[in-house]
Each structure stands twice: as C-alpha cells, then as structure tokens.
Amino acid sequence: MSKAFVIAETENGARELCAGARKLADEVVLVSVGAPVSGAADKSFHIDVPAGNIADDAYVTVNKIYDAEGGDVVLGEQTLRALSLVGRLAAKLGAAAITGVSAVEGGVATSMYFGGTGVREAKAAGDVAVYTFGPGVFDASEATGTDAVEEAAFEAPENAVAKTGSEALPPSDVNLAGADAIVACGRGFGAEEDLQLARDLAAKLGAELACSRPLAEGVDWFPREAYVGVSGAVVSPKVYVAVGISGQMQHMVGCNGADVIVAVNKDKNAPVFKACDYGFVGDLKTVLPALTAAL
Amino acid sequence: MNILVACKIVPDDQDVKVAGDGSLDFSRAHKVVSTYDLNAIEAAAQIAAANDGSTVKAISVGPKKADDSKTKKNILARGVDELFLAADDALDGLDAFATAAELAKLAAKAGDWDVIVTGDGSADLYAKQTGVQLAAKLGVPFVSGVVSAEAADGKLVAKRLLESEEETVEVPLPAVVSVAPEFAEPRIAGMKDILAAGKKPMNVEGAEGAPAKAVEEVSVKAPAEVDRKKEMFDDVDAFAAAVKAAL
Known part of the structure; x- marks a missing residue:
C-alpha cells in the first residue's frame, strides 16, 4: 500500500x-x-x-x-x-x-x-x-x-520564532481567477493617469484589470494580486487583452491559458504579437479610446 | 552584526537559445546573479548600514563558470565586503538539499555570523527551498517573505508578507531569513563601486567531491507553443469586432 x-x-x-x-x-x-x-x-x-x-x-x-x-x-x-x-x-x-x-x-x-x-x-x-x-x-x-x-499538539522548536503581531491584508478586489475577460497593463503605460484608458476598456468588456510585473513591483500602481506572470497569477479567461506588454516569456506563461489573447503595442516587433490571436500596432493612448468606443 | 547573504549565479535567460530538438541551449549564456538575489544582497547591505560595525559576506555555490570576474565584482559592488564562492562543475545544478549542505560549509568558512539572508527564489527553479533547507541543516530558525527587518538585542524584528496577512515576528539569532523582493530594490552599482569591488577579498574554491543528488533532472525543453492566430489589424472597428466575438 x-x-x-x-x-x-x-x-x-x-x-x-x-x-x-x-x-x-x-x-x-x-x-x-x-x-x-x-x-x-x-x-x-x-x-x-x-x-x-x-x-x-x-x-x-x-x-x-x-x-x-x-x-x-x-x-x-x-x-x-x-x-x-x-x-x-x-x-x-x-x-x-x-x-x-x-x-x-x-x-x-x-x-x-x-x-x-x-x-x-x-x-x-x-x-x-x-x-x-x-x-x-x-x-x-x-x-x-x-x-x-x-x-x-504544537511542539515549539528550540529558539522558536515569536509572533508578535498580525494584520490581515486589505481584502483584494482583484479576482482574476474567475474572470471571463482581463485587460492587462504593462510598461507601455508611461504615466499612472493613462491607466484610466485601460479601466474604461475593462468596464466596457466587463473585464478585470491586471498588470505585468513592473507595474506591481517596480512602481506601485497595482496590488500584487493583479500581477500576471510566473511568480504571480496564472489566469485562463476567455479573452486576455495585453496592453503595452512586450510579451516576455515570464509574463506570457501567466496568460497562455486564455482562449483568445489580444495585444496592443506600439512596437510592431514586440514578442507579444507572435503569441497573440489578434494584434494591433499603435499608441495605446489613441488605440484604447477608439477600441472602447467601437465595442 | 555579521551578515551572510547567499546568492545564486545563473545563466542569463535572455541569452538562452532553443535548439532544433526543442532542448534549451545555455552554453552561450552570460552568467548573472539571480534576479531576486540582488534584492537579498541589497537587504543585507541595508541591515548592515543600519547597524554600526556590521559586515556583509556573500556565499555562493555553482559550476566552474560561476567563477566569472564580472559577476563576482557585481556582487562585491553592492555593499558586500567579501565573497566565498565554491565553483566546480561537480556543483552544477544542485537541488536545495545539496545546495544547503554546500552553503553550510561556506558559512563555516566565512566565520561567525548572526544572520544568513537569502532571496525569494532562484531564477531557474524558483523553488523557495534553499533558505529553509539551509536553516534545517544549521539547526536555526527560518522565516520567509520578509519585507523589513531591524536588529534588536540578539533578535531580528521582522515583518513577513504572507498570502493574506502581514505577520510581525521576533526571530532569535542566529537565523536564516528569506527576503521578499519588496524588502529593497537593488542598487545600481557605480563605476567607483565596481573598481573597489575588484580589490575586495574573493575566496574561490573547488568541490571536495560531487554531492549526492536528491532530485534527478529528466529533461529540460522549450515549452510547447500554444497555437495562436497571430492576426494583425489596422482597422479599429474590425479589431473591436474580433474582440467582441471572442467574449
């Protein structure tokens, strides 16, 4: 046995x-x-x-x-x-x-x-x-x-670590696991206020907002639960819209389970275009409002 | 406070090539310090800076190629005083159990220490196991996910960022602590730091023998490519229609 x-x-x-x-x-x-x-x-x-x-x-x-x-x-x-x-x-x-x-x-x-x-x-x-x-x-x-x-019974080791406090992390309003659609933001967003463009698109699609690692760890624009990639969330929505994300393997591993991957990037040579279903080359500041309006 | 920081020297994954048979070719990859270990080095340097009279020594285990002049200087240019490196092909691709055993030998050679700092996980396996295995080998306390730490009276008062809570702990020293990347952003080493690093003590040795393997690697291959349409649009309406249809 x-x-x-x-x-x-x-x-x-x-x-x-x-x-x-x-x-x-x-x-x-x-x-x-x-x-x-x-x-x-x-x-x-x-x-x-x-x-x-x-x-x-x-x-x-x-x-x-x-x-x-x-x-x-x-x-x-x-x-x-x-x-x-x-x-x-x-x-x-x-x-x-x-x-x-x-x-x-x-x-x-x-x-x-x-x-x-x-x-x-x-x-x-x-x-x-x-x-x-x-x-x-x-x-x-x-x-x-x-x-x-x-x-x-709990048996303490010699030199046990003492726990002196604990604070629950603020409940996250990020729910990537159950999302049908996800709009993920990457380093292509030069300023935090531009994220509103992604929020508008996400609202139209009924999508959750996510990000690549630099936006959760480098700058603090997103909570860490929103970061998709190897050491972050691994997601499988119906539609994954990667905006301003170059498409490094470390990120794509987190979203390869999506049925459809959509990419918007100003660099036509970005690797994300080799790993997506629908791609659009252009500045996210013009493409996102146009896409949101057209949906 | 005498601080040791463990770091792994790994091939730069940007240089990895996929061979015709789907295997990965690391032979031409440059050696770099594993990403999150740079955060660990910075954390060690910051703890040292906050405690007068502290020293920081780096310990590392890897293949012969880990004995790379640029990489060694890169470690020593980040607030590290001395390096202890075991570089031998017999030490290539070690699992966490074997790595911990080799690191423990280096720690003994590095002299008295109060705390050993490790990174969140290595770039290759990201197993998050070397720190705890090292603590077990040395018979000392271990905490992971540390985002801040202050020395106080034979203890380290630390905050740990766990999945759904932040825990405050008092870790009796000596101990091994594994730091989260959020602890500290790695510094950019300046030319002066790199020049000074070349003059710092570097203790490089070979292996005393090939450690037994606890894990056997069967294969490493490039991931199977997911078949995607790769359809490019230049008309926003057509693009929007395609996105809508996919929902």
Missing part, C-alpha cells in the same frame, strides 16, 4: 492536494496547520498553532507525525508557511522538494524552468518524492475521506 502525506495551510489547498494525493497513492494522510479539514483524507491531523508562534515552526510536530505515519510521496501546498514545513521535512528525509509542479506522471514531475522559458521534468532520487503544488492543479471537489480530525 502506498501512502501520501499531505501538508496544507488553507482548506481549499488541503482538499485540492488530497484529491491529487488519491491519484498518486492508495492511502492519504493530511496534516493541516490552518483550519481542521474533514472529509478529505483517510487520516486527518490538525495542528492548532498558538497565537504567539508561527505555523512554520509546526515542523517539529509535522515531522513527528510523518515519523509515525510514513509516506512514499509528500504533497505540500505552495504557500510560504507550508513551503517552510515542506522544506524542514525534506531536509530531514535527505530530499529536496520539486515545487510548482503542474503534473506527475510515473514519478516524473513537470514544472517550469526559468519562469517558463523551459519546461523541466524531474524525479526524486531517493525513496520519498516531495512535491509542492500551486492552486488549481487538482479539483478540490474530488477529495473524499474521513470526517474524524485528530488534534496534534
């Missing part, structure tokens, strides 16, 4: 990973450091992290549960805290996690290389394979399992 050991932080992550674990192993054991999760695994553990500790330090308990339960494959959720837990367990096993996995076939995991410049296939060299997955690789609704959740 093969066994999968799932490490998750969010409930949705736990369900997705447990659904995926079912495809890779006969038995599924879940350890959650967020909310207790029932109905997703054959054995479900919950670690209640004390308010003064960080979930990352739950590794002492997680590793003890692994020692007791075992597992031929470890599936971790790709959140910062779960990545810490996965790394601590991998280190103990003499393993290294293969992260950002999009598929596992016969022990070979597929993930991106250089932000989508390449696709890498790799496999664990040791006895235990450790993978982490971002959201959306597996279907959370397919998860099945016991309703019983076992509480496992």
Whole structure:
C-alpha cells in the first residue's frame, strides 16, 4: 500500500492536494496547520498553532507525525508557511522538494524552468518524492475521506520564532481567477493617469484589470494580486487583452491559458504579437479610446 | 552584526537559445546573479548600514563558470565586503538539499555570523527551498517573505508578507531569513563601486567531491507553443469586432 502525506495551510489547498494525493497513492494522510479539514483524507491531523508562534515552526510536530505515519510521496501546498514545513521535512528525509509542479506522471514531475522559458521534468532520487503544488492543479471537489480530525499538539522548536503581531491584508478586489475577460497593463503605460484608458476598456468588456510585473513591483500602481506572470497569477479567461506588454516569456506563461489573447503595442516587433490571436500596432493612448468606443 | 547573504549565479535567460530538438541551449549564456538575489544582497547591505560595525559576506555555490570576474565584482559592488564562492562543475545544478549542505560549509568558512539572508527564489527553479533547507541543516530558525527587518538585542524584528496577512515576528539569532523582493530594490552599482569591488577579498574554491543528488533532472525543453492566430489589424472597428466575438 502506498501512502501520501499531505501538508496544507488553507482548506481549499488541503482538499485540492488530497484529491491529487488519491491519484498518486492508495492511502492519504493530511496534516493541516490552518483550519481542521474533514472529509478529505483517510487520516486527518490538525495542528492548532498558538497565537504567539508561527505555523512554520509546526515542523517539529509535522515531522513527528510523518515519523509515525510514513509516506512514499509528500504533497505540500505552495504557500510560504507550508513551503517552510515542506522544506524542514525534506531536509530531514535527505530530499529536496520539486515545487510548482503542474503534473506527475510515473514519478516524473513537470514544472517550469526559468519562469517558463523551459519546461523541466524531474524525479526524486531517493525513496520519498516531495512535491509542492500551486492552486488549481487538482479539483478540490474530488477529495473524499474521513470526517474524524485528530488534534496534534504544537511542539515549539528550540529558539522558536515569536509572533508578535498580525494584520490581515486589505481584502483584494482583484479576482482574476474567475474572470471571463482581463485587460492587462504593462510598461507601455508611461504615466499612472493613462491607466484610466485601460479601466474604461475593462468596464466596457466587463473585464478585470491586471498588470505585468513592473507595474506591481517596480512602481506601485497595482496590488500584487493583479500581477500576471510566473511568480504571480496564472489566469485562463476567455479573452486576455495585453496592453503595452512586450510579451516576455515570464509574463506570457501567466496568460497562455486564455482562449483568445489580444495585444496592443506600439512596437510592431514586440514578442507579444507572435503569441497573440489578434494584434494591433499603435499608441495605446489613441488605440484604447477608439477600441472602447467601437465595442 | 555579521551578515551572510547567499546568492545564486545563473545563466542569463535572455541569452538562452532553443535548439532544433526543442532542448534549451545555455552554453552561450552570460552568467548573472539571480534576479531576486540582488534584492537579498541589497537587504543585507541595508541591515548592515543600519547597524554600526556590521559586515556583509556573500556565499555562493555553482559550476566552474560561476567563477566569472564580472559577476563576482557585481556582487562585491553592492555593499558586500567579501565573497566565498565554491565553483566546480561537480556543483552544477544542485537541488536545495545539496545546495544547503554546500552553503553550510561556506558559512563555516566565512566565520561567525548572526544572520544568513537569502532571496525569494532562484531564477531557474524558483523553488523557495534553499533558505529553509539551509536553516534545517544549521539547526536555526527560518522565516520567509520578509519585507523589513531591524536588529534588536540578539533578535531580528521582522515583518513577513504572507498570502493574506502581514505577520510581525521576533526571530532569535542566529537565523536564516528569506527576503521578499519588496524588502529593497537593488542598487545600481557605480563605476567607483565596481573598481573597489575588484580589490575586495574573493575566496574561490573547488568541490571536495560531487554531492549526492536528491532530485534527478529528466529533461529540460522549450515549452510547447500554444497555437495562436497571430492576426494583425489596422482597422479599429474590425479589431473591436474580433474582440467582441471572442467574449
């Protein structure tokens, strides 16, 4: 009997990973450091992290549960805290996690290389394979399992990190995952006020507004949830309108799932025109109002 | 405060060519410091600047080609005092477990340290695992996603930017902290900094042996191209009609 050991932080992550674990192993054991999760695994553990500790330090308990339960494959959720837990367990096993996995076939995991410049296939060299997955690789609704959740006591490591405060991030009004249409802005926007042109187009299309990395990290014109690309959101709307985005691989990897890609750029040689369905060469300041008016 | 900063020297992905068989050819790519590791170096330099008498030493592990004069000077021109580099083809393409083991050896050679700063993730794998593996190897605390940090009395008071919350933590030292790119924008090194960098100590060594692999690479290929229409318009009305039809 093969066994999968799932490490998750969010409930949705736990369900997705447990659904995926079912495809890779006969038995599924879940350890959650967020909310207790029932109905997703054959054995479900919950670690209640004390308010003064960080979930990352739950590794002492997680590793003890692994020692007791075992597992031929470890599936971790790709959140910062779960990545810490996965790394601590991998280190103990003499393993290294293969992260950002999009598929596992016969022990070979597929993930991106250089932000989508390449696709890498790799496999664990040791006895235990450790993978982490971002959201959306597996279907959370397919998860099945016991309703019983076992509480496992949090055991602090030596030199534990103290958590002294926490502030919820302002709820984001960005919802790229469910959007039918997305208008994404890139470096072609020279001034922040020009973004209004993109907002007008998005309003006409019923689209969400997104951006490429420089507009979320270089300048602060967008919240980071709005950034589409390798280390940001990966989206699959019906229509993706890339405005003033050159079309670097690192960005396109985030929107390649779109049914139709539309590009507006003043540089006719921009790589985005080789990766789009409908392209228009021109200054966004004239093209966007005209397009908005014509729709 | 004695600060170490770990950075990875990687091929510049702008120079990567796709070969006829779909494999990626990195042989002619220049070596550069992995993007987010530049933010880590800047973070280390800023923490040092805020604490009198601090030192910053960089540690790095990579193939023989990582021993590149321009890249080494680029690291040392950013507020780094000394470099410890293990460059050997036996150390090429290491996974996080093996990288952590090699970095731990370099950390031991670099002398006493209070904190090891790592970047968000490397340009090639972006696995975000080397920092935590290094912390596990050294038996010290680890936090990731750090956007600010202040030293206080044997501790680092840090803010972490997580998926849906910002957490304030006190990290007992010594520790490994992985910083988010938001911590600090990398500086532009001036000519004076680069000239001075050439005179700073660079300790370059080979491998003591090839570390065992925890992960085996099966293949690296260019991604399959998504078939797109590539239809160009010069009439806005026709363009608008095509966009409308796609909705």
